[in-house]
Amino acid sequence: MATRLPPVHALSAFEAAARLGSFALAAEELCITPSALSHRIRLLEEFVGERLFLRDGRAVSLSEFGRRYLDVVRAALRTLTEFPMPHRSAPAQPRIKVTVPPTFARYLLVPRLGDFTRQYPDIVLELFLSVPLYDLALSESDVEVRFGAGNYTDTVTEKLFEEPTFAVASPAYLEKIGGLEQPSDLARATLLRSALEPWQPWFEVAGLDWPEPSNALRLDDLGLLLEAIRHGYGVGLTRKHFVQESLERGEVVHLFKDVELKTPPHAYYVVYEPQARVRPEVGAFIDWLRKSFGRL
Structure with missing residues (x-):
């Protein structure tokens, strides 16, 4: 039977926090966020089955x-x-852990990443996916891009961009239901639902006093x-940067072109903890995000 070993990254977090007497200082020394350090301490406490620290507000002391x-x-x-390693390689490259929503990653970030890697060839990016509106903890990421309302406490939150929301459908579907000439014709259409793109704000712009749909696919x-x-x-x-290629290929049709929700309730934000920006590679990536997406 294999022997379970405590995670080394949690051990180093524990040692740093005990030596410095502060989770914040330990996180800064290890170049991670305080929430990530707290996560590692909890992980180790779960492993050993004992409390390692006594917490009194912001102050911590060893149990x-x-x-x-x-x-x-x-x-x-x-x-x-101290174990001798005569053939140890040079120091590792600087790394950035970035968490992004799937659609943003696929349609917006990955197509532009070549520009970042050309400018910063020595920085290693590690991309992870999150679920918008649900995965709201920074966990062990250095930087996150979030799609939501922008109300994130205890973090630095900067809006990257927002763009109008408009209605689309496939030509085959429009033919099936006999076309849609004006917004009120949607009464005989199936309205696909998403918490990320609620219909009611668009209804108001379209002059429709309708409740949020509760049926059909979500x-x-x-x-x-x-x-x-x-x-x-x-x-x-949908939004322009997601649907542009489908519109150009004729796969979907932009409906009611004079009806657009100019300021939808959700936008894209870059989110990080203040001390993360101190690391040059993290600061460079945040600046690149703002420059690349701030002009969309």
């Missing part, structure tokens, strides 16, 4: 078990650090929503 365990951890880390991913529209499952709301 009795934590003091005893610290001696063992320091000895283990010292052994690993897809809480903008890319999947667009796919459902392309496949003729109904009418949906």
